[in-house]
Amino acid sequence: MSHSPELAEVIEFLRGHAPFDRLTPEQLETAARRIEIIYRRKGEVLLAIGDANAALAVIRRGAVEVHDATSRLINRLAEGESYGLPSLLTGKPVRNRVTLIEDGLVYLLPVADFNALRAANPRFEQHFVCTLEERMRLAADSANVGGNELLTTPVGRLGSRTPVMVSPASSIREAAQIMSEQGVSSILIGTPEHMAGIVTDRDLRNRVLAIGRDPSEPVESIMTPDPTHLDVNRAVFEAFLVMANRGIHHLPLTRDGRPAGMLTTRDLVSLQTQHPLYLVRQVQKQDSVEGMVEVCGRMPKMFALLLDNGARPDDVTRMLSALTDAVTRQLLRMAEQQLGPPPMPYAWLAFGSQARNEQGPHTDQDNGLLLAETPDEAGADYFEALSKFVCGGLDACGYVYCNGDIMAQNPRWRQPLDVWRGYFRSWMHEPDPKALLHASIFFDQRCVAGDRALFDALQASLFESAPRHGIFLAILATHALTHDVPLGLFRRFVVEHRGEHRDTLDIKKAGTLPLNDLLRVRALAAGIREPGSLARIEGLRKLGKIVDSDAAEMEAAFKLLGRLKLEHQAAQLAAGGKPDNRINPSQLTRIDRDALRDAFLVIRQAQQVLGNSLGVQ
Secondary structure, three states: OOOOHHHHHHHHHHHOOOOHHHOOHHHHHHHHHHOEEEEEOOOOEEEOOOOOOOEEEEEEEEEEEEEOOOOOEEEEEOOOOEEOHHHHHHOOOOOOEEEEEEEEEEEEEEHHHHHHHHHHOHHHHHHHHHHHHHHHHHHHOOOOOOOOHHHHOEHHHOOOOOOOEEOOOOEHHHHHHHHHHHOOOEEEEEEOOEEEEEEEHHHHHHHHHOOOOOOOOEHHHOOEEOOOOEEOOOEHHHHHHHHHHHOOOEEEEEEOOEEEEEEEHHHHHOOOOOOOOHHHHHHHHOOOHHHHHHHHOOHHHHHHHHHHOOOOHHHHHHHHHHHHHHHHHHHHHHHHHHHOOOOOOEEEEEEHHHHOOOOOOOOEOOEEEEEOOOOOHHHHHHHHHHHHHHHHHHHHOOOEOOOOOOOOOOHHHEEEHHHHHHHHHHHHHOOOHHHHHHHHHHHOEEEEEEOHHHHHHHHHHHHHHHHHOHHHHHHHHHHHOOOOOOEOHHHOEOOOOOOOOOOOEEHHHHHHHHHHHHHHHHHHHHOOOOOOHHHHHHHHHHOOOOOHHHHHHHHHHHHHHHHHHHHHHHHHHHOOOOOOOEEOHHHOOHHHHHHHHHHHHHHHHHHHHHHHHOOOO
8 A cells, every 4th residue: 555755754764663663554554644743943842841741752853852840951862762751641741841952853643542552552552661660760860759659649549430340140242342332451250249250351362262262151251260459548559569470460459348440550551650660570571691680780779769759668678579589580480491391390489588578679699499309310400500590690680699508509408398398397396506596597488489389388387386396486586585685774876886887786687687586486486477577567466466556566666677777778879889787876867766766675675575475584
């Protein structure tokens, strides 16, 4: 089919630039026909702060500069690039001024046509999802970083107002027709009182069209039953975690357990304040360790931006832990691609802070490999190669080798289920105080990848027997009580008096470590499997092991210690230094100094309660 010279030129130009190169020929021609071409002179403002942005702008010729409200230069863009994307994606007023710095031509695609292309072409849409992370980095360099909208916005404000639903007995055809009429990419199956399942447009393609299924069959035959869901009052941050970790694009919303709406990746894309969990998506796209290293190298600015935007410390550490999980899983996939399928089921275990979802911006790796059975020589060689590849990749990505060699590449921590059970059995039945001191990290454990059933079998043998071994618990408690709280007479901080660490204290060794240790003992004694500190506090409270007031104080102490540590490390990274755990109490605000004293007193009191409960002095 022939085109006019002008239309042919537009099509040819768009075809050579992302994301238009991802469109089908028909979609590309439609877009080209809808484009308005404008000519503007050097110095003209194309978008002013506060304007409504009604079109996707693609620079055909010339260049622009983007400045924030303080006239700080944020970015320069040239031929083939687009400006004004945040306001276009969110529908909110323009936040930065865009000015031509040389005469130019601009292609304008109306927002309605732009959104139609996004809905019709997932690869076109994905371009804008991925570029959010890049804009996040630009925002981190800008003095005009937005507020904490992402971290505090309830998901109910982003999802659809009312759920689109059909009954389980409805036909597949009826469900598809309703989805088409409503313009949605998913539909809930059930009643207004109960959500039985979900069907997405992908399900219609893969479970119906691809196999020639009869569309008159009931829709429940193709639904995903009991889908993951989130209450409408939960923060958007949690939605990012759930959707990124589970690899889903539709998240049903509930209110008081009843269906209330739907959240999609498009809703998240449209949120004004971008989020670093898109790093997880970037990690999942890599096919080389070098690519992983480049992605992980962006983490410090993302970490700082989270804190600047008012993220809670436990949300920050969960995000960083989720990133570590994603890196680990991708390295395992890459290893299996190189080595072939594993000769038996296995589970990759995380220990310590990663298991607790409490990682900071600079951490080492603590991991192990749980095998279904004792491998033969070929199998042993396979898992040795796999473990060395993953541990080496983690080290290259900034998760340095463990000083204590607690890693899957160490044969001692790459064992079948019966051997792992034997390790824990010996630690509990014949506890040696010195050996148990080094082994305590293994009692914070989580399955990151692989066969979950193997991990569940290990946990069952551990947590069912731990409460019955008093001597074992007493030794762990004794160790937890060896940590001295750094408060002297008149509640003065005990700090270093000389050397490079003069006037500082180690907030990890003095605060989070003793709190983690005593919570671990109490959780094991109560049979609580969840490794996270806050989850352990809540579990102990629900079981009546600690009163509500003590639980609230311990939670507040944990969160304060986490915030002070993360803020200190963010400042070090911003100054180009290496993060550590040493803070100078005299440099804190008076409010934080007083709160830190209170936190240390809470830990001291919790240690006394632990000693009394287990008969340890």
